[in-house]
């Protein structure tokens with residue numbers, strides 16, 4: 001099969017397409033024919049030097065594809081079943097990938113196979129932050145920073161689905177988009193006084209915050225009320241930790257939680273915004289776009305040749 005390989009750390013052009021052996025699924029794993037793969041900032045930081053395994057490796061932490069052959073029989077998946085998942089932080093920029101059955105799910109009818117590839121990491125991480133870390137419930141007033149990005153745009157929709165009132169932050173070019181996602185107020189996080197503006201909107205500041213981007217952590221702390229809980233999957237220093245409670249967490253690759261979100265995708269309570277589609281052999285262009293840091297929703301790589309011809313990527 002063909003796969004994108006990183007032999008040395010560096011810029012986007014270190015990624016090369018190569019012929020490699022098709023991976024063999026282990027026990028409780030499936031072999032998947034990859035149709036599309038999601039691209040996120042984690043792909044960029046690993047390729048730039050953050051990957052701790054041995055080189056070379058294949059980037060890509062999320063995929064949508066088809067169960068290959070009889071490999072899914074033990075889990076009642078037929079050959080060709082459309083599934084999507086989060087097998088780990090690597091391996092998805094390739095024609096085939098293996099994935100533990102626990103870390104994938106059937107693609108909901110409400111998602112196209114290309115869009116599905118953009119869902120697993122950020123949707124799981126958003127849902128986990130709002131439910132497990134913040135225990136968001138109907139009537140809560142929640143601040144979601146960076147509400148237009150991959151993580152944030154899922155978080156705004158999921159928080160609304162949980163019945164919360166959402167105040168979000170974003171750059172001005174994304175304000176209309178974030179309003180349409182369901183935020184009652186969208187604050188311009190390019191303005192230095194944005195934390196005060198959040199406090200104007202939520203009197204005294206929010207008690208629950210999902211901080212979805214590194215540059216918003218300081219402001220999230222300043223906006224939050226005393227004793228607030230701020231959940232974030234961003235690895236960084238956490239300011240003002242005497243006054244607010246930080247909950248750093250990592251999104252867990254749970255197929256069962258994707259299954260739980262399927263009805264939301266089917267009735268359009270939840271959707272994914274894919275603002276960029278790239279042919280997978282041009283992963284460098286896709287990563288350059290994501291590394292600008294202002295993606296609306298997500299960027300995907302289309303791996304399957306027929307699908308890329310149909311989508312004209």
Ligand SMILES: NC(=O)c1ccc[n+]([C@@H]2O[C@H](COP(=O)([O-])OP(=O)(O)OC[C@H]3O[C@@H](n4cnc5c(N)ncnc54)[C@H](OP(=O)(O)O)[C@@H]3O)[C@@H](O)[C@H]2O)c1
Nearest residue numbers: 125146148149150151170171212213215233250251293294
């Ligand atoms: N640990 C985990 O399990 C896990 C899982 C998923 C994500 N993450 C992390 O979560 C973060 C967000 O991921 P993502 O997929 O949402 O990335 P993304 O799609 O690239 O979004 C980045 C966001 O950052 C905002 N931003 C960029 N520069 C900013 C600035 N100067 N001030 C304020 N906001 C700024 C952007 O908002 P505007 O365009 O509106 O300015 C955008 O919404 C990344 O650090 C990622 O690694 C961690």
